[in-house]
Amino acid sequence: MKVTNLDYISANPLLPEVRDAMIEAIKKDYGNPSSAHSLGDEARNILEKARERVALLINSPSPDDIVFTSSGTESINHAIKGVAFANAKKGKHIITSNIEHNSVLKSLRRLTKSGYRVTSVEVDKNGLVDPANVHKAITDQTILISIMHGNNEIGTIQPIKELCCIAREKNVLFHSDCVTSVGIMPVDVQELGIDLISFSANQFNGPSGVGGLYIRKGVNLWPLIDGGGQENGRRAGTENLIGIIGMGVAAEFAHQEMQSRLSHMKKLKNRLITGLKEKIDDIIINGHPELSLPNLVSLSVKYIEGESIVLMLDEEKIIVSTRSACASGSLRASHVLLSIDLDYADAQGTLVITFGKATTEDEIDRFINVLKNVVATLRDMSPLYKKSNT
Numbered sequence: 001m002k003v004t005n006l007d008y009i010s011a012n013p014l015l016p017e018v019r020d021a022m023i024e025a026i027k028k029d030y031g032n033p034s035s036a037h038s039l040g041d042e043a044r045n046i047l048e049k050a051r052e053r054v055a056l057l058i059n060s061p062s063p064d065d066i067v068f069t070s071s072g073t074e075s076i077n078h079a080i081k082g083v084a085f086a087n088a089k090k091g092k093h094i095i096t097s098n099i100e101h102n103s104v105l106k107s108l109r110r111l112t113k114s115g116y117r118v119t120s121v122e123v124d125k126n127g128l129v130d131p132a133n134v135h136k137a138i139t140d141q142t143i144l145i146s147i148m149h150g151n152n153e154i155g156t157i158q159p160i161k162e163l164c165c166i167a168r169e170k171n172v173l174f175h176s177d178c179v180t181s182v183g184i185m186p187v188d189v190q191e192l193g194i195d196l197i198s199f200s201a202n203q204f205n206g207p208s209g210v211g212g213l214y215i216r217k218g219v220n221l222w223p224l225i226d227g228g229g230q231e232n233g234r235r236a237g238t239e240n241l242i243g244i245i246g247m248g249v250a251a252e253f254a255h256q257e258m259q260s261r262l263s264h265m266k267k268l269k270n271r272l273i274t275g276l277k278e279k280i281d282d283i284i285i286n287g288h289p290e291l292s293l294p295n296l297v298s299l300s301v302k303y304i305e306g307e308s309i310v311l312m313l314d315e316e317k318i319i320v321s322t323r324s325a326c327a328s329g330s331l332r333a334s335h336v337l338l339s340i341d342l343d344y345a346d347a348q349g350t351l352v353i354t355f356g357k358a359t360t361e362d363e364i365d366r367f368i369n370v371l372k373n374v375v376a377t378l379r380d381m382s383p384l385y386k387k388s389n390t
Contacts, residue, residue, distance in 0.1 A: 003317045004319065005359075007320055009180065009203070009352065012202055013205065014205060018205060021245055022243075033238075050245055053251045054248060056252075057252075057255045064217075066212055066214055067213045067215060067231045068210065068247075069210070069213055071208075072177070074224075077107050079198055079213060079221070081224060082221030082222045083143060084111050084116060084143065084144065085222040086220045092116040092141060093119070093141040094108060094145070095144070096120055098123060099127055099156075099340075100177065117141075121133045123156075123339055126340065127156035127288060127336070129147060134163055138166075138170050145175070147163060149177065149187065150292075152180045154292075155296035155297070155298060156287045157288070157291045158176075164192055168193060175194075175195060175197070176192075176194060177197075180296070182199035182203065182204065183199070184294065189214055196216065197213075201251075204254040205250045205253065206247040207250075210243035215234070269295070269296075272368070276299060280372055282303065283301055284302070285299060295354050295356055296354045297353045297354075298352055298353075301350075301351070301375055303345075306349050308378055320367075333347035
């Protein structure tokens with residue numbers, strides 16, 4: 001039986017065109033882009049072509065504003081710590097939200113050990129930040145606001161453009177973790193008026209192990225990695241040329257197919273939510289009902305644990321997640337779900353279902369039907385469910 005992959009957020013499958021481009025690049029045996037000879041020149045031209053493709057995907061004013069990294073996590077660390085270190089003389093106050101990815105939260109936690117102060121703004125029951133609360137939190141010591149675009153566990157999309165306007169008005173830099181949204185939905189850095197965004201190739205059918213950081217021209221931040229002068233002196237180390245080639249191809253397809261992919265994913269999402277509500281009782285659809293990622297559904301199934309559901313679905317060759325892959329080893333309830341006032345038991349019964357270009361309606365329908373049977377089986381064994389029905 002074919003595997004039904006509904007865990008695209010952990011890593012989108014490579015497009016065949018991306019795989020082919022990377023294999024061809026390996027066969028060509030390119031030189032080092034920093035080398036001052038013909039092999040280096042050829043490699044550098046290929047590198048810059050990929051940079052142009054990525055810049056086009058986010059409508060960057062210049063390809064030079066793109067820095068290639070090893071992952072979304074590195075990009076986030078670079079943005080937050082780089083701004084913090086470069087602007088420490090101005091102030092040591094940073095604002096974020098309480099539903100950020102661990103790469104943001106742990107970067108900020110590290111900075112607090114060096115004297116930085118962090119204000120975490122709460123979200124409402126739909127996971128939405130109130131811009132008025134961000135405005136209120138700004139002080140004359142604030143140097144950075146870091147709030148994610150689309151949440152990786154509940155899908156809620158934040159009002160980034162409005163938040164950027166507030167930051168610009170107060171002369172504060174704004175960074176957004178856009179790992180889950182770049183290549184999935186339109187992210188236009190010029191329209192948003194944003195200073196820095198982090199993103200990753202594996203979210204839009206590119207390879208794992210390569211990410212990007214957009215830095216608006218004029219933004220001052222320190223490099224995290226010292227060494228050579230690669231990436232215009234902003235990120236030392238020989239570039240992962242093969243991965244970057246793959247990222248460039250994936251970015252080009254994501255840009256060209258954006259509207260058709262969006263239409264497809266929205267149709268699948270509507271079909272999924274409608275089917276879940278019709279066939280399974282006592283469930284909660286988390287996140288904002290409208291301002292949400294088109295490829296993600298967060299589902300809390302009452303009275304049973306999400307891990308048990310995942311294991312039983314896996315036996316049926318259906319792959320889903322319980323939370324971010326970066327935190328799936330933790331036994332604690334998700335901080336994101338607790339932040340939207342989900343109780344501990346419901347948070348533990350939550351699935352994250354994500355899909356993409358290759359997902360079919362038949363796969364969505366099969367998932368709903370199999371999940372219905374899995375839930376019925378587990379609830380028959382659940383003392384919580386039995387108690388609720390007595």
